[in-house]
Amino acid sequence: MKYSAQQCAVNPAADCLIVGVFEEKTLSQSAVEIDNVSGKYISRLVESGEIGGKLGQTALLRHVPNVTAARVLVVGCGKAGELNERQYKQLMQKTAQALKETQAKSAVSFLTEIQLNQRDLYWNIRFAVETLEQDSYQFTQFKSQKTAEKSTALSEVTFNVGADDQATAEQAIQHGAAIALGVRLAKDVANCPPNVCNPTYLADKALDLAKTSPLIKTTIINEAEMEKLGMGAYLAVSRGAHNEAKLSVMEYRNASNPNAKPIVLVGKGLTFDAGGISLKPAADMDEMKYDMCGAASVYGVMNALAQLQLPLNVIGVMAGCENLPDGNAYRPGDILTTMNGLTVEVLNTDAEGRLVLCDTLTYVERFDPEVVIDIATLTGACVVALGQHNSGLVSTHDDIAAALEKAAQQSADKAWRLPLSEEYQEQLKSNFADLANIGGRWGGAITAGAFLSNFTKKYPWAHLDIAGTAWLQGANKGATGRPVSLLVQFLLDQVK
Numbered sequence: 001m002k003y004s005a006q007q008c009a010v011n012p013a014a015d016c017l018i019v020g021v022f023e024e025k026t027l028s029q030s031a032v033e034i035d036n037v038s039g040k041y042i043s044r045l046v047e048s049g050e051i052g053g054k055l056g057q058t059a060l061l062r063h064v065p066n067v068t069a070a071r072v073l074v075v076g077c078g079k080a081g082e083l084n085e086r087q088y089k090q091l092m093q094k095t096a097q098a099l100k101e102t103q104a105k106s107a108v109s110f111l112t113e114i115q116l117n118q119r120d121l122y123w124n125i126r127f128a129v130e131t132l133e134q135d136s137y138q139f140t141q142f143k144s145q146k147t148a149e150k151s152t153a154l155s156e157v158t159f160n161v162g163a164d165d166q167a168t169a170e171q172a173i174q175h176g177a178a179i180a181l182g183v184r185l186a187k188d189v190a191n192c193p194p195n196v197c198n199p200t201y202l203a204d205k206a207l208d209l210a211k212t213s214p215l216i217k218t219t220i221i222n223e224a225e226m227e228k229l230g231m232g233a234y235l236a237v238s239r240g241a242h243n244e245a246k247l248s249v250m251e252y253r254n255a256s257n258p259n260a261k262p263i264v265l266v267g268k269g270l271t272f273d274a275g276g277i278s279l280k281p282a283a284d285m286d287e288m289k290y291d292m293c294g295a296a297s298v299y300g301v302m303n304a305l306a307q308l309q310l311p312l313n314v315i316g317v318m319a320g321c322e323n324l325p326d327g328n329a330y331r332p333g334d335i336l337t338t339m340n341g342l343t344v345e346v347l348n349t350d351a352e353g354r355l356v357l358c359d360t361l362t363y364v365e366r367f368d369p370e371v372v373i374d375i376a377t378l379t380g381a382c383v384v385a386l387g388q389h390n391s392g393l394v395s396t397h398d399d400i401a402a403a404l405e406k407a408a409q410q411s412a413d414k415a416w417r418l419p420l421s422e423e424y425q426e427q428l429k430s431n432f433a434d435l436a437n438i439g440g441r442w443g444g445a446i447t448a449g450a451f452l453s454n455f456t457k458k459y460p461w462a463h464l465d466i467a468g469t470a471w472l473q474g475a476n477k478g479a480t481g482r483p484v485s486l487l488v489q490f491l492l493d494q495v496k
Contacts, residue, residue, distance in 0.1 A: 001136070001155060003129055003177065005169030008108050008160040011037050015104035016071040018095060020114050021046060022080040023053040030110035030160070034072065038065045042074065052076055055087055056094035060102065069108070073098055077114055084117050085127060085412045092131035100152040108158045112169075122172045125159050127412070129176030130183070130485070132157065137184055139191045139478065178304040179411075179488050183481030186293075186300030190471065190479035194272035194289040199246040199320030202269055202295055206248035206318060209299070213306035215254050221247035221363075229363065232337040233344060233355040234321065240276055240329025241322035247360065248295075248318040250302050255313045261370035262313035263494065265302075265487065266360050268353045268376035269295030269320040276323045276349030277331050284473075291353070293470035293479060294375035295320065300484040301491070308488075310495050315367055319360045323352045335433045339363060340455055345433035353378050354451050355437060361455040371400055371460045373490075374452065375483065376467075381444025383468035390416040391483055392465035394449030400462045404486070407493055413486035415464065424450040 010033045019031035025046050027035055035042040041064055045051040051059045057076030064072050075095050077083060083091070091111075099107065112124055119127075136152065161169040189197060189205060203220045210218035223244050226235055238245035248269075253262075270291035274280060280288065295318035302316040330336070334346045336355065339362040344355065353376050364372055382392040391408075393415045395401035401417050408415040427439030427447050435454060439447030449463045469482045 001132065001157065003157050003159070003173045005125065005159040005161045005166060005173060007163050008158065010034070011068050012108050014069045014106050014108045014158070016073055016099065016102065016107040017067070017069045018073045018075060018107055018109045018111055020075050020077040020111055021051060021053045022077050024080065025053065026080065028077070028110065029113050031074065034064070034067060038067055041065055042072070054078065056091055058094055058098040060098060071102060071104055075111065081115060082117065083114060085119060085123065088114075088116050088124070088127055089131045089412070092128050093135050096132050096135040096152065099154050103153050105153050106156040106158070107154060108160060110160045112159050112161055121161065121165055122168050125169050125172035126176040128159070129173055130180050133177070133180035134183065137187060139188065142193065174308070175492065178307040179485050181307060182300035182304030182484040182488060185303050186296040186481040186484050187479040189299055190290055190293045190296040197289065197292070198243040198271045198322065199269065200243065202271065202292070202299070202318045202320040203246040203248045205299055206250050209250060209302060209306065215252050215306060215309065216302065217251045219249045219251070221249065229339060230337070231339045231359040231363070233339070234319070234359040236330040236334065236336050237276070237323050237352045237355050238321050240324045240326045243322050245321040247363070248320060250316040252302060252305055252312070252314045252316070254309060254311055256311055260313050262315045262367055263491065264315045264317065264364045264367055264369040264372040265298045266317045266319065266357065266364060266372060266374040267295035267298035268292065268357055268374070268378065269318045270353060270356065271320060271322055273323045273350070273352065274325060276329050276352060277325050278348045278350040279325060280350060287471065287473070290471040290479060291377050292320070293377050293466060296479065297375050297466070297470075297482070297484050297487065300481060301487045304484065304488050305491065310491055312491060312494060314491065315364070315369070317360060317364060319356050321356050323349070338455070342435060342454060343433040345430040345436045347436050347438050351438045351448070354448055357452055358455040361452060361461075365458050369459045371462070372456065373404070373462045373464065373487070375464045375487070377470050378465045379445045379448045379467055381448070382465040385418070385445055386416055386468055388468045388472070390414045391469045391486070392445050393417040393462065394420050394446065394465070395462035396420065396453055396456065397460040397462070400460050403493065404462055404464070404490060407490040408486050411485040411489040413483050413489070415483070415486060418446050418449070420446060420449055420453065
C-alpha cells in the first residue's frame, strides 16, 4: 500500500473519500463541506437514520451530487471527543473492511481531523497505517489454492493534512509503515509450520537480512561452537531434537559513535516445543510452533530498524532450538552446567525456554550492552495472570521498566510490570544444584523472570513474557506480531 499526506481540496478527484459522522448526528468538518457541495445529501440521510454515527458504522455512497469522487464512505466515529486509540483502531478496521467491498484503488481520508483522547495527528495517522496494514494481512503461503479472503483493490491512501502538519504526517507514515513491515514479517515467520521453520530457517532469515541491509552483520553460532562456549543448558534442551540448535546474532550498527554500547534484544526461538520428557498434553500442541514468537518479534524489529535506519547500535539475537523427546533427551533430575558456571537442577523439561535464554543472556555479555531485553513466550502462568491483553514485564532496573511501560502506552501494545523481589528466588532453591529450573505453582511468571535475573548481573535487563499476547486462538488463530510495535517505539524513544 502506498501512503501519502497532503492538503486536499474540499472536493478532490479520487475513487473514494472517507469522512466521519458522530452519534449526535453531527458531521465532521470535511463531511459538512462535502454535504454543502452536495446540497445537504449526507445530512438528509443522517436525519432520516439511514446513516448512523455509532462507532464503526459505515455507509458507502455512490455518485453523490456535485462530488467529483466516485464514492463517499461515511464512517461512524462514536461520541465526539471520546474516541480512544482502541476504538480508533476498530473504526479503521471497519473502514478497511468497507473498502474491500469496493473496487476503489485510491482513497482520501479526512479522518485525520478526528480527535483521539490524549493523542495528536501523528498517532492518528500512524495508527491508521498500522491498522490498515494489519487488516490486509493474509498468510496463504501453504495453501495450494489461493482462495484467500477477499482483498481490497485499494493501493493508495492519502491523508488530508494542513501545510503546517506535513512533516509530522510524513514521519507518522514512515514510522507506521516500518512497524507494519516488522509486524508482518514477524507474523510470517511465526505462522510458518515447524517442519519448515526450524532453527536453521531462523538462521537463514537472519543471513538474508544481512544481505539486504548493509547496516546489519549476521553471525550464526552452531552447536559445536556452543559446546566450546560451555552453553550446557542451551544444548541440553536441543539434545532430543534432530534439527540442530542455532543462535542467530544480527548486529545493526548505525550510531554516530560506532563504539556506543548497543541495545541487545534476545528472542526465545523454540521453533517447536513438545515439552520434552515432560510431554505436553496433545490438545492444542500444534500451537507450540508459536514458542518462537520472541525470536520472530526480534526479526521483525530488526527489519523495521533497517528500514528506519535509526542512529543506534542494536543487536538482535534469535535463540533457535527445538524441545522434543527421544532417547537422548534431557530428563527431570538432570543437573546442567550453564555458560556462567551456575548449575541447574531440571525439575520439568517443559521449562526449557529459560534454559535456552540463560546461556544466551550470558553470551551477550561480550557486547558490553547498554541494556538487554529478552522476549519470550515463557510461561502459561503469565497468560493466567494477565490474559491475552498485556505482556508481562519483569525488570531489575526501574528506569528500563519505566521506559518500556511508556513505549507500551505510546504504541498501544500493552504491557504490565510484575514485581521481582528476593522472596521469589527462595522458590528456585535446589538441594542438589545452585538453582532449580521451576519455582513451584505460585507466581510462575515471576519465578521464571527471577531465574533469568541470575544471568543478567553485568548489565541492565528487562524481560517481556508474551505467552498470552503473541498469538490468537480459535477462528482468528494466528500470530499477532506483538511486541514489535512496543519494541520499535522503545528504540524510537532512545533516539529522541
